[in-house]
Amino acid sequence: MAEFLEDPSVLTKDKLKNELAANNVPLPSGEHKKEVYVQLYLKNLTVLNNKKSPPADTFSSDEELPAPVVSNKSRSGRKATKKTDKPRTEEVEVTDLTDEDLKQQLAKHGVDSGPIVATTRKLYEKKLQKLLDQPPAEPEAPTDVTALPKADSNQNGNTNSDQYSDKEDEEIAAPEPEPVPVVEKPVRSRGKAPVTSRTSSRRQTKVVEEIIVEETPKKASESVVEDILANEISTPTGISATCRRPIRGAAGRPVKPSEYWLDESHVQHTVLTETRSYSESFSRPGSSISSSKAPARRGVLSLLLKLLLLIVVGGSLYYAYQNLDADQINTLKGLVDSVVVPLQGAVENAATYLGISSSSNGATESAGN
């Protein structure tokens, strides 16, 4: 089969354009009738066809035949027969590719291709063709974007993990040894030789262990706080999965059993922190009890106040009662006076007259009362 059609008018206008463009034939600017492209095709491509005709002679049958040939090719030598493979493929490049190359090209463009076999190859060729030339600007930028993140994500993942593990190592090794200078040297010397997460975890646990043994928990928490701060400063995002571990482990925060590490030291440590947190939680209820006692005391106080008030009221009442008695007496006395005074005056007059004032006084008083 010839590479270019003898009668290009069977092709659609778009296909004509594509073929012309693919073969570096300058297209007239703007839109034209199909006839224009057909003429261009005949002039530029069909002429080439005649030059190439000797090798293409062997496939001078119509389109029906190449299909089985393709299936044979996909299994056997591809490159030799590929060039004369399909009459309608726009670019020789795509059809020239081997299965693996085609797959790689597709992968480059972000297409996750399945197996490229006889029945699927044509489709994938088309797809790649579309990706390659249909919108040359658009898909390639996105495909680059899609292709790059893959590599980047890997790199990022690697570098990040390295970074984090490294930094954790150094920062745990650096700030913590300050309080414990004895620990510092072995840790550092170990820390710089192998940089893997495994060793880092080992070192961490060792450091933590030594902290537990040698330091007070306060110091540990302080140094760990320093760690956190250092980590946050050093990591650009401030987000790192690993730097939270020491926080829970060392900073005296309550540690859930699910977050235990397998290391004994850490378990011990967490137990320590747990006991601490327990003590805290116990002390907290105590304080809360005292705070709850405060209202109770207030109740007691109010009771006492009430009692006091009662006593005061009672006392005042009693006092008033007593006073009232005196008053009553006074008033009574007043009454008595008002009633008795004339009588008394008369009696006194009579008594003074008779000379028995005192006795008569008592008599009048008894009478008045």
Next chain:
Amino acid sequence: MSTTSQKHRDFVGEPMGDKSVTALSGIGEILGKKLEEQGFDKAYVVLGQFLLLKKDTEMFTEWLRDASGANSRQAGSCAQCLREWCDAFL
């Protein structure tokens, strides 16, 4: 594709077994004949092609249109019934 044909339901409802390619939704006698000419005589052969394309509906419809001359509705219907069959039985 919101409504499904009786043919679709029949196909998706049971294992395809040895069904002919025309049992596929969207594939009538004419398209079936064209597919048979190309060696896709059974529904499972078409399923094989569908699976080779990693169940990519878009690619499959494109292939079906090329291979059998189906229109996009027919091809889409066939792809949908194959996909649902896969969801149910694969």
